Amino acid sequence: MPLKMLQVTVPVAAEAHVKKIAASNSVVSCERLAELDGDHVQYVLLTRAGERQKVIDDIQKLLATSSRARINIMPVEATLPDVEAREAGDTREELMIKMRQGAHLDSGYLVLTLLSTIVALIGMVQDNVAVVIGAMVIAPLLGPNLAFAFGTSLGDKKLMSDAFTTAFTGMSVAIAMAAIVGMIWGELPESQELLGRTEVGLGGMALAAASGIAGVLSLTSGLSMTLVGVMVAVALLPPAATLGFMLGIKQWQLANGALLLLIVNVVCVNLAGLLVFFAKGIRPRLWFERRMATPYILSGMAVWSLLLLLLIFVIGATPS
Known part of the structure; x- marks a missing residue:
């Protein structure tokens, strides 16, 4: 605003x-x-x-x-006489409130993750894109990933720890729930939506990177997070659900493909988020806090970049 x-x-x-x-x-x-x-x-x-x-x-x-x-x-919704103010954006303090909420792990987050996993699996098994998109609207996976990038840009170890715990727990719950569904299902369905999440390429990397960039730009501009939440959930939840499902039906090779896609998406989203926060000038307020945050920022960029290069090499070396 x-x-x-x-x-x-x-x-x-x-x-x-x-x-x-x-x-x-x-x-x-x-x-x-x-x-x-x-x-x-x-x-x-x-x-x-x-x-x-x-x-x-x-x-x-x-x-x-x-x-x-x-x-x-x-x-301020409006003021008279009118004031020209085209630029929109939230301050560091406002972003911190949003990030803490996104990194908060509670029963509501776990229930939403369970429900979105079930809905996503139903949509993928039935090859129903509309149902998959509906699951993406539910999925609360945007918050912890962007919160981790935000915590890295500020050198906030507690926020980084909370965000990592929430993201890891959410992914684990999604994979476990999908594995249970897979064991009950018992066989590999004929579904392009499901099989499509067992393959990874440069297009998938571009989707995850674009989702991360769009998420941070939307967040720092104070815009609605609904559409961006869908984009990031598309990049993260389906491969997590596919991984669990393939483990449940013991399709190990397909599970490896889904795992590789999930890792690629997580790396791309976090790297993109960190780079945009850095480019937008999100820094601690005090000079000594900025100095202490610098190693976190540089290390984060280096680690995510090296992981991305390693993943590109693995994808290139993997026979199609």
């Missing part, structure tokens, strides 16, 4: 700093609301996307002056 309102509570002694920050960053408006009990005052700043991160970073330096100091970020 292009315009957002910052509701700022600071000590009265910091009023001049708030006004200076607003003036130096050319915010749309800066209005004093009221003086509060305990020598505090509230201001509201109407900000555009391009200036919002700098304003928040500067005001955060004032938060340490009082335990009551606070910044509330609120959406």
Whole structure:
């Protein structure tokens, strides 16, 4: 969303700093609301996307002056007279809230993963593309993958750990559920949708990379995640479900193909996400935090890139 309102509570002694920050960053408006009990005052700043991160970073330096100091970020649907603000985007702090939600592992996430796996298997076994797409809408696989890339770009070890645990658990649940269905089914169905997920090529890599790039661009621009969620789920859930199903019916060679496709997609999505976060300038606020995050960023790029090159070599050496 292009315009957002910052509701700022600071000590009265910091009023001049708030006004200076607003003036130096050319915010749309800066209005004093009221003086509060305990020598505090509230201001509201109407900000555009391009200036919002700098304003928040500067005001955060004032938060340490009082335990009551606070910044509330609120959406603005419209304002009159109209303000030209074409650029849309979320700040680092807003993205962090979304990423923590995406990396959160709870019963709801597990239930959605189970349901989407069952629906995806039904669609693939029946060669019903519409049903497979319906499963992709359910699948909550976008969050943990992008959260891991986001945590890497900030050097946030806890977020990276939570995201990895959630992503690994989700994949494991999908594979286990599909394996159970495969054991019950007992034979290989004649399904192009299913067999198509046992082969991997450069086209599959391009799909996963495009999904990761689209996901991060949508996220950082504050746009709806629905369509992007479908794209990433298409890249991740079907090969995971296919892998489990092939293991369940003991088709080891086809299972290897599905596993290779799943690994390729995970690597491409994470590498693309990390590169876009880096290109968009997502960094920690403090200089020493940025310095500590640099090894994580460089290591992440190096590891994902090397894995991708290794996978390209394996795919090229695998007989078709």
